[in-house]
Structures are given as C-alpha cells and as structure tokens.
Amino acid sequence: MTLKRARRLSRGVAIVGAGMSKFGAFKEKSSRDLFVEAFAEMKGSVDKGLDAAEIESLYIGNFSSDLFEGQGHLAPIIADWLGLLPRPATRVEDACASSGVALRMGILAIASGLYDVVLAGGVEKMSNLPTERVTDTLAMASDALYEIPAGLTFPGIFAIMATAHMQRYGTQPEHFMRIAVKNHQNGALNPKAQLGSTIQQVMQSRVARAKERGQPAPPWRDEMDFLHDAQANPVVAWPMRLFDCSPISDGAACVLLAAADVASRFTDKPVHIIGSGQGSGPALHTSDELTSLSAAKVAARQAYEMAGVTPKDIKIAEVHDCFTIAEVVASEDLGFFAPGQGGFAAAEGATALHGERPINTSGGLKSKGHPVGASGVAQAIEVWKQMRGEAGARQARKGKVDVALTHNVGGTGGTCVVHIYERR
Amino acid sequence: MAERAFTADSFYTYLREGKLMAARCAQCGALHLPPRPLCNRCQSLELSWVQLQGKGKLAAYTAIAVAPGFMAAQGYGRDKPYCTGIVELEEGPRISARIAGVDAAQPERIAIGTAVRIVFPGDPKGPGDQQGAAMPVLTFTA
Ligand SMILES: [Zn+2]
Numbered sequence: 214m215t216l217k218r219a220r221r222l223s224r225g226v227a228i229v230g231a232g233m234s235k236f237g238a239f240k241e242k243s244s245r246d247l248f249v250e251a252f253a254e255m256k257g258s259v260d261k262g263l264d265a266a267e268i269e270s271l272y273i274g275n276f277s278s279d280l281f282e283g284q285g286h287l288a289p290i291i292a293d294w295l296g297l298l299p300r301p302a303t304r305v306e307d308a309c310a311s312s313g314v315a316l317r318m319g320i321l322a323i324a325s326g327l328y329d330v331v332l333a334g335g336v337e338k339m340s341n342l343p344t345e346r347v348t349d350t351l352a353m354a355s356d357a358l359y360e361i362p363a364g365l366t367f368p369g370i371f372a373i374m375a376t377a378h379m380q381r382y383g384t385q386p387e388h389f390m391r392i393a394v395k396n397h398q399n400g401a402l403n404p405k406a407q408l409g410s411t412i413q414q415v416m417q418s419r420v421a422r423a424k425e426r427g428q429p430a431p432p433w434r435d436e437m438d439f440l441h442d443a444q445a446n447p448v449v450a451w452p453m454r455l456f457d458c459s460p461i462s463d464g465a466a467c468v469l470l471a472a473a474d475v476a477s478r479f480t481d482k483p484v485h486i487i488g489s490g491q492g493s494g495p496a497l498h499t500s501d502e503l504t505s506l507s508a509a510k511v512a513a514r515q516a517y518e519m520a521g522v523t524p525k526d527i528k529i530a531e532v533h534d535c536f537t538i539a540e541v542v543a544s545e546d547l548g549f550f551a552p553g554q555g556g557f558a559a560a561e562g563a564t565a566l567h568g569e570r571p572i573n574t575s576g577g578l579k580s581k582g583h584p585v586g587a588s589g590v591a592q593a594i595e596v597w598k599q600m601r602g603e604a605g606a607r608q609a610r611k612g613k614v615d616v617a618l619t620h621n622v623g624g625t626g627g628t629c630v631v632h633i634y635e636r637r
Numbered sequence: 638m639a640e641r642a643f644t645a646d647s648f649y650t651y652l653r654e655g656k657l658m659a660a661r662c663a664q665c666g667a668l669h670l671p672p673r674p675l676c677n678r679c680q681s682l683e684l685s686w687v688q689l690q691g692k693g694k695l696a697a698y699t700a701i702a703v704a705p706g707f708m709a710a711q712g713y714g715r716d717k718p719y720c721t722g723i724v725e726l727e728e729g730p731r732i733s734a735r736i737a738g739v740d741a742a743q744p745e746r747i748a749i750g751t752a753v754r755i756v757f758p759g760d761p762k763g764p765g766d767q768q769g770a771a772m773p774v775l776t777f778t779a
Contacts, residue, residue, distance in 0.1 A: 349706045356733075358645040359671045361764055362772045363733040364701060364708050364721045372699035373723055380697070380749040447715065451700040451744035498723045498731045499671075503697050 220519055222324040225473030227483035228634075230259040231594040236407040236464035236582030238340040244278055244287065245294040247465035247584075248336045252295050255332075255467050260480040263469065265295070269328040271302040272319045274312025274335030275586035280350045281339050291336070306586075308354035309535060311335055312466065313589025313621030313630035317489050319470045329475050334467025335591075337584035347461050351585070354624035356496045368458055368536060370497055370625040372450035375538040377503035379452070382553030386452045389537035390440040391560040393456045393579060396534060399566055400576020402607035407462055407582030412436040419445065457537040462582035466591040484597050487616075488522070488633030490515025494626045504553075506626035509546040513620070513631045517548075520616075520633040524548035527633070528614045529599055530570075531592035533622040534577040540564075543620050544572060547631070571609045574599060589621035589630065600636040643674040643684055649772045655757040657691045657775075659730060660684040670730035689728050691755030693777070696731055698722030700744035707764045718742060724753055724777050738778035753777040 232254025234247045256263050271292055278284040292302035305315040312335025319333035339347055351367040352360075360370065378384045393412065400406035401414070410418075416439040420431055433439040440446045446454045469479070476483040492511030494500065500507060517523060524547060532547065534540035541555035549570055550558045558564065564572035575581045575595035578588055596619055598604045602612035617634045641647040643660050648671060651658040660672035664681035670689070675682055700720050704713040713719050720736040737756060739747045756778045764772065 344703070345706055345709055348703060352705055357764075358772075360733050361705065362774055363735055364705065364713075364719060364774070365733055366701060366703065366705050368703065369699050369701045369721060372701075373697045373721075376699060376749060377697035447702065448700070448718070448744075449703045451702070451718075453699075496733070498733045503723065 220515060222320065222489070222519070224324045224326060225485060226320045226323045226470055227473050227476040227485045228468045228593065228597050229471045229476050229479035229483050230255045230263060230469035231467070231597040232256070232258055233405055233466035233587070233591055233594050234464050235405050236462050236584060238461070239463045240340070242338070242463065244275070244282060244284070244336045244338040244465065245291055247338060247463060248291050248334065248467070249294055251334060251465040251467045255469055259469060260482065261478065263479065265297065267330045268297055268300065268332050268469070269330055270300055270322060271297060271332045271334075272305055272315040272322070273302060274305045274315035274589060276306060276308050276311050276337060276354070277350055278338065281337065281342060297332075307628040308623035309533070309583070309585040310589055310621045310623030310628040310630050311586040313592070313619070313632070314491065314623075314628065316468065316590055316593055316632065317491055317630055320486055320489055323470055323472050329472045331470045332467055333470055333590060334465065335587040335589060336465035337586040338463045339461045339584060340463050344461065354627070359498070360496055366450060367625070368453050369450040371536040371538050372453045373497060374503055374542060375452050378538060378541065378556070381504055382556070384541065384553070384556035387437065388541065388556030388560045389452065389457050390437060392534070392537040392540050393440065394436055395559065395565050396573050396577040396579040399574050399607055400580025402605070403576050403581055406576045406580050407460055408576070408580045412439065412456065453536050453538065459535050459578040459583035462584040464582055464584035464587045464591070466587045466594055468590055468593055468597070482601050482636070484600050485635045485637065486632060487635045488516035488520030488631070490519065491628070491630045493628060497625055500626070505542060505546055506622065506629060508626050508629035509543065509620065509622065509631070512629040513547050516618070516631040516633050520635075522616055522633060526616045527618045528616055529574055529596070529609050530572050530618040530620065531575060531577070531595050532572055532620040533588070534573055534579050535583060535622070537579065539622065540572065540577065543622075547618065547620055566607060566609055574604065574607050574609050589619070592619040592621060593632065596634050600634060640686060643672045645671065648672055652757070652773050652775060657689045657755055658686050659689050659728070661687045668728060668730055670726070670732050689726055691726075693724045693726035693753055695736065695747070695749055695751045695753055695779075696723045696725040697749060698736060698747055700741040700747070705764075718744070720744070720747065732775065734775040734777050736779065737776055751779050753779055
C-alpha cells in the first residue's frame with residue numbers, strides 16, 4: 214500500500230441539517246450558549262425532523278476556550294447542554310481549522326461504519342479578552358519558539374506572505390481592498406454576518422456622523438478612497454490594514470451528518486460530501502514558497518482526486534480569508550487561478566457574487582466573522598444553503614450550484630482541510 | 638566534548654554568546670535552521686552544530702502596528718511600529734527575525750532583497766519562555 218493509492222470513503226456521507234448562531238460580539242453568552250443556538254437552528258433545518266436521540270457522536274472544533282474563557286475540556290459540556298449525554302463528544306483542535314477537521318472526523322467516523330448519524334460543529338467565544346490578549350492567543354497557533362520571539366503576530370505572518378506576493382507577482386494593495394469590498398458586499402446580504410454593512414455604508418455612516426457633530430466632511434470620494442485613508446483604515450501589519458482583517462468574533466456552527474444510505478430519513482435534499490483532504494505544513498520561514506500554503510495544495514489535491522472533479526467544476530467556494538491576502542493565496546492554491554493571478558482576478562470581479570467564480574458568498578471570515586473554532590463548519594453551512602437554493606438575497610448561480618468547495622486553514626498554514634460537496 | 642542538545646534552549650544560549658547556530662544532518666547533509674534533534678528529511682538523529690555567518694537578504698517583511706503583549710509593553714504599537722521579516726541566509730536557510738535599520742513607519746520604502754546582517758545580542762526583551770526567562774530576539778539590521 215502506498216500513499217499514492219486513490220483515497221475513497223468506503224461509505225457515502227451527506228449533510229442533512231445545518232445551523233449556526235449569529236456571529237458577533239455577545240458579552241452575555243458563553244460558548245455553550247452559542248452552540249445551543251446553532252443546534253436549535255440545525256434541528257429546525259432537518260426537512261423531515263430530527264429526534265436528537267438519533268445522534269450517535271459529537272465532534273466539536275474549538276481552538277482555545279481555555280485561554281478565551283478559562284474553560285478546558287469543552288466537548289462533554291456541550292454534549293450536556295444539548296441533552297446528548299452520555300454520547301462520546303470529542304474536541305478537535307487545529308487552530309482556525311478546528312471545525313473543518315471536526316467535520317472531517319465526523320465524516321470518517323460514519324465512513325468507517327461505526328456510526329450512521331453524527332453531529333460536527335465548532336465554537337469560539339473570543340470577545341471576552343482585550344484585543345492585545347486576543348492577538349497573543351491567536352499567535353500561539355504559530356511557532357512559539359521561533360516566530361513569536363521575532364515579534365510576529367497572526368496578521369504579521371500573513372502580511373509577510375503579502376509583501377512576498379506583491380514582490381513576486383505585482384499584486385497591489387488595491388487588490389486586497391477589492392476583496393474586502395466584495396466580501397462586505399456579500400456579508401451585507403447575510404443576516405448571520407457580524408459586519409453586515411458594505412464598506413460604502415460604513416463610509417457613509419461616518420460621513421453622516423461627522424456632519425451631525427459639525428465636523429468637516431471627510432474627503433472620501435468612494436470606498437477605495439476610504440480604504441486608502443490611514444485614519445479610517447489604519448495599518449495592522451503592513452500591507453494588511455484594519456479592513457483586510459477578519460474581526461474578533463463569537464459564534465457557533467454545526468451540521469448533522471448522515472450515512473448516504475440513511476440520509477433520506479432526514480431529507481430529500483441532502484448535500485453529499487464527495488471529497489475530503491487534509492494536509493499539514495511548516496512554519497512560513499521553512500516553507501519552500503512564501504506565496505503559497507503547501508498544506509492547502511496537498512489537501513486540495515486529495516479532495517479533487519477523491520471527488521473526481523477539477524477546479525473548473527467548482528461552482529462556488531468558501532475559502533479561508535482570515536486576511537484578504539489569504540483569499541488571494543487560497544484561490545491560487547486551489548487551482549482557480551494561476552499563481553500570481555488571484556489578486557488581479559478578484560480585482561476584475563471574477564470572484565464576485567455574480568462573477569464567473571463566486572468566492573465567499575457568505576461574506577467570508579472577513580465580513581461574516583471568524584470565531585476561529587466555528588469557521589470551518591460555518592463554511593459548510595454556506596455551501597449547504599447555496600446548493601439547496603436557500604441563500605436568499607446572496608444566492609449564486611440562480612440556485613444551480615451542483616459542486617462546491619470549502620477550504621479551511623489552521624494557523625498560518627500548519628493545517629489545511631478541503632471538502633468538496635455535490636447536490637445530485 | 639558532547640554536543641549541546643539540538644533545542645531552542647541551546648539555540649538561544651548560543652545567540653546570547655554571539656553565535657547563530659544551525660544543525661547539519663550527517664546522513665543527508667540538510668542544514669536545519671531552526672535546529673532540530675531529528676532530521677525531518679531523512680529521520681536521522683545524527684546532527685552536528687554549524688555556525689552561520691549571519692549574513693543574508695530580506696526575503697519578505699511586514700511592519701507591525703498592532704503589537705503582541707511583550708512588544709506593546711516596550712512601547713511598540715500604532716505610534717511606533719516595528720519591522721519583522723524573514724531573512725534568507727547566505728548558507729540557504731530562512732528564519733523569522735526582527736529587522737533593524739529600516740524605517741517601519743514607511744514600510745512601502747523597505748525593499749525585499751535588502752542585504753542584512755545579524756546583530757548581537759539583539760533585543761534582550763523577548764517573550765518569556767516556559768521557564769519564564771526572556772528569550773533574546775534574533776535581530777538583523779539592514
Ligand atoms: Zn537528514
């Protein structure tokens with residue numbers, strides 16, 4: 214047996230229900246409360262109804278409830294709060310890819326034949342800590358011995374990829390800004406989004422506020438002007454500015470997975486998982502390339518091979534845009550655009566909601582929010598809605614999305630997990 | 638004399654002594670920076686310390702304005718950004734490091750490819766390691 218053997222699931226798996234909490238900053242809610250919200254919505258989404266007793270096991274993605282909330286060992290607490298004791302509940306930690314990997318663990322558990330019905334989800338409650346301590350906590354997903362001592366932060370490492378990408382390919386800060394504009398436009402159509410306004414709207418409300426206070430009107434002609442203003446859009450880690458970064462978020466998401474042979478008990482519109490891939494990668498300084506994530510390329514190759522599809526077949530994709538540069542890199546690593554073309558393609562509108570290759574119709578992590586342990590499964594929920602024609606005002610391709618992909622990155626590329634979905 | 642263990646503790650102890658040290662694999666010849674006790678190319682445990690010259694060029698960089706706690710405690714932040722980047726050494730390996738001798742307030746003027754050399758002892762006020770002692774900060778200057 215070699216690693217080259219084509220990998221297949223020995224049993225089909227489908228998503229048959231999906232739900233998420235609103236994403237945002239919710240002082241009064243802990244992660245278990247957020248998860249209950251997601252679970253209640255998921256239960257309501259199961260077309261033929263769900264008796265919760267049918268759930269056999271739970272896989273819960275969470276990066277660091279320990280540091281964010283002072284709560285370790287989260288999974289059994291969530292099982293208890295959902296009324297699902299004494300079922301096995303397992304916490305999965307792969308930084309920001311925690312729930313993408315939890316989803317994969319759930320899929321593998323069903324494919325193994327052990328279970329028929331599994332709950333996969335994720336949660337993070339980040340807003341209790343001040344920004345500086347959130348920065349420190351997220352940085353722990355990079356190398357504490359050789360990256361953090363150099364003063365690197367999470368946005369800092371992605372910013373390094375950005376300067377490398379700019380130098381190598383001529384990518385411009387304006388390309389990053391166009392991605393922020395696009396993701397805010399999509400997020401404004403998503404009632405679950407944390408930053409549910411377009412950048413145009415953010416700009417206009419600041420103009421209105423200045424007027425109210427009798428201050429001179431800000432000089433912005435349009436949203437790009439606004440994004441170039443160092444006061445309105447300050448640098449976080451150059452060239453990444455505030456509007457290039459996903460926010461600090463609280464939220465939870467979960468999907469109900471069922472073996473394909475029992476899916477019809479729950480719905481006549483299942484979303485089948487036809488490809489799953491996962492890879493691991495090194496710290497950026499020891500990577501072969503500074504403009505690509507090797508783990509993402511590995512995960513994508515596995516998922517495409519398993520699904521028997523190519524990048525051309527993907528109708529929409531949710532990719533891990535923790536920072537706008539990450540969306541550029543993702544769109545290249547996944548094979549949607551040639552290396553170096555991701556920023557240009559996005560700036561030309563190719564990835565817009567009604568572009569040739571819609572990316573992050575949900576608003577992405579950038580606008581929808583990024584409760585890190587919930588993001589991977591929240592991506593799967595967007596795909597579920599789009600593929601079932603239930604995405605409302607942000608519905609892509611007139612509801613005809615037969616093949617879709619999600620791409621979830623942990624840390625700065627240490628983990629990447631890719632899934633491919635099909636509606637038959 | 639027995640080699641020091643191929644740990645971060647040894648790496649930073651050498652740095653305090655004014656030496657940038659990497660580990661060379663005796664079996665496949667790979668040069669590892671940071672050092673490691675097992676060659677990740679061939680799994681060999683036979684390594685030896687090699688001193689690097691500490692000269693290289695800036696492979697990519699950023700100027701950080703939202704600083705982590707230990708940098709903020711030293712006054713770095715929005716009003717005082719700092720440059721950090723990845724240095725490609727003449728011997729081949731790359732490493733993350735603080736970059737001095739450039740204007741972090743004008744990051745668009747910092748050039749990838751700029752020649753840099755290591756400075757000792759670097760900034761002594763790094764983050765605390767697991768024992769609570771501050772690690773020195775690997776620092777290069779343009
Ligand atoms: Zn070796």
